Amino acid sequence: MISLTDIIKYFHKGSVNEVFALNSINLEISEGDFVSVIGSNGAGKSTLLNCIAGVFFPDSGSIRIGGTDVTGWPEYKRARLISRVFQDPLLGTCPSATIEQNMALARLRGKKRGLGRGVKKSDRDYFREQLQKLGLGLEDRLLDKVGLLSGGQRQALTMLMATMIRPEVLLLDEHIAALDPKTANQILNLTQEIVSSIKVTTLMITHNMKHAISFGNRLIMLHQGRILLDLRGKEKEGLTVKDLLTQFYQAQGEELAMDSLLLS
Amino acid sequence: MTLYAALGAVEQGLVYGIMVIGVYLTFRILDFPDLTVDGSLPLGASISAVAITSGVNPYLSLLLALAGGFVAGMVTALLNTKFKILHLLASILTMIALYSINIRIMSGPNIALLGVDTVFDSVIRLGVPSHLAGLIVFGLFALLVLLCTIWFLSTEIGQAILATGDNPQMIRSLGVNTHTIIILGVGLSNGLVALSGALVAQNQGAADVGMGIGTIVAGLASVIIGETVFGCTTMARAFIAALLGSIVYRLAIALALGLEFGDFRFNPSDLNLITAILVIGALIAPNLKKRLIQR
Numbered sequence: 001m002i003s004l005t006d007i008i009k010y011f012h013k014g015s016v017n018e019v020f021a022l023n024s025i026n027l028e029i030s031e032g033d034f035v036s037v038i039g040s041n042g043a044g045k046s047t048l049l050n051c052i053a054g055v056f057f058p059d060s061g062s063i064r065i066g067g068t069d070v071t072g073w074p075e076y077k078r079a080r081l082i083s084r085v086f087q088d089p090l091l092g093t094c095p096s097a098t099i100e101q102n103m104a105l106a107r108l109r110g111k112k113r114g115l116g117r118g119v120k121k122s123d124r125d126y127f128r129e130q131l132q133k134l135g136l137g138l139e140d141r142l143l144d145k146v147g148l149l150s151g152g153q154r155q156a157l158t159m160l161m162a163t164m165i166r167p168e169v170l171l172l173d174e175h176i177a178a179l180d181p182k183t184a185n186q187i188l189n190l191t192q193e194i195v196s197s198i199k200v201t202t203l204m205i206t207h208n209m210k211h212a213i214s215f216g217n218r219l220i221m222l223h224q225g226r227i228l229l230d231l232r233g234k235e236k237e238g239l240t241v242k243d244l245l246t247q248f249y250q251a252q253g254e255e256l257a258m259d260s261l262l263l264s
Numbered sequence: 265m266t267l268y269a270a271l272g273a274v275e276q277g278l279v280y281g282i283m284v285i286g287v288y289l290t291f292r293i294l295d296f297p298d299l300t301v302d303g304s305l306p307l308g309a310s311i312s313a314v315a316i317t318s319g320v321n322p323y324l325s326l327l328l329a330l331a332g333g334f335v336a337g338m339v340t341a342l343l344n345t346k347f348k349i350l351h352l353l354a355s356i357l358t359m360i361a362l363y364s365i366n367i368r369i370m371s372g373p374n375i376a377l378l379g380v381d382t383v384f385d386s387v388i389r390l391g392v393p394s395h396l397a398g399l400i401v402f403g404l405f406a407l408l409v410l411l412c413t414i415w416f417l418s419t420e421i422g423q424a425i426l427a428t429g430d431n432p433q434m435i436r437s438l439g440v441n442t443h444t445i446i447i448l449g450v451g452l453s454n455g456l457v458a459l460s461g462a463l464v465a466q467n468q469g470a471a472d473v474g475m476g477i478g479t480i481v482a483g484l485a486s487v488i489i490g491e492t493v494f495g496c497t498t499m500a501r502a503f504i505a506a507l508l509g510s511i512v513y514r515l516a517i518a519l520a521l522g523l524e525f526g527d528f529r530f531n532p533s534d535l536n537l538i539t540a541i542l543v544i545g546a547l548i549a550p551n552l553k554k555r556l557i558q559r
Binding site for chain 2: 053074075076077079080082083084086090091092093094095096097101104105106108109110111113114115116117118119
């Protein structure tokens, strides 16, 4: 489904601030895989997702999605195939537009926009039906501005908008990190429900090792721009945070240090 | 203020209201402060005046002016999006370039429309008294532009324009090329400003390269007065408020120019000072109101 070949990405190349963000990443993700991506700050997780989404282009290497080479495609063009949910709940929706206007924008993801009405009458019932799935009562608030919603509600709406029209790939960039624990769990469950119901290939960045272990069928750990661990199927089942840390240090060849406190 | 002066102010408010709708589109909707308008207003005037004097139908000349303004706006937006020049700077560059271009178009700093047919003459021929012709033509055009703008912004493309100003990151991830949208939006805005300039020129019987000075200030003043007085809760309401704000602004100016304190009177050259005071007043009014209510 997604195939990354020798992806290399520098930031500020040639300056004192040079960062080697992705160090020849090779990754094959199959159709329907739910991959959780972990790694410390600066490991390259977001850079990896942004490269796939087309926010910036890799310095070298190629990206294929569903057999199409999308390496040179700009961000807006890749939106035909990819949906995204960001860490900041404010980024996924338009605050000054109403709920139905936001959903209408998302309904046309990757499609030509013309001179038809932005929100059609026939859309409204469909939007209501979709919003009911969230169980947040938003179906009765189609005409409310999204800026009035809480961060959790906005993130739930973003999840819905990202998956309402089934994408080929769903990218979740720490999409629950800015929410309180209870809301974060609700959004995470919603994610699980949606991903399994539409069977979409998903990459989810998380800082929470427990989430990384309990969600998805594959786990990737990035470290300094490389894929350090890649566990799937049986290797991933029954994994504990402790196992993960042990494997991390084995792979990294460093001693267990005080860091375990930081990572647990 | 005499009735005659008030009528003149409303007339001006309506015709410059078309410009204000354009300014609202960039300044508020796209979040793109655009100074090109100081150049595209006289651009519209000169294109229309030159076209009419060379025998083009006055209505068609308005369309040519609109197209010319659109291109000027596109240049500013291209400089900003494709060449990463700061929007303010990009628009100033286009504006000063237009100064020379307008003189080229008119083969001089101004051009008179003597003895040629304008859109006003065609209305007068229908039997409309000449002192009402301006009001009617400007009113109809302002209404038409207002309705078209509101309609356009509620289409699929229009909604993408609104979203681009609101949350560019989000709308890009939904597959919209924000560069194209900004070029379209700034183009449309300047098209409207040029249309307004063309109508002004046909009404006063001349186009002048200096007629655009202070356009953006008047535009912003009208936008801010409109928002403060009439509110901007929905998109349609905000555009209606912008047009009404333009009328209130011109009325306030006319009122101020007519004031007398003993021997003191305002001169037309005090206009900029009055505008500044009006804008400051409109900006601090909501704050002041809040404070007074708290007490």
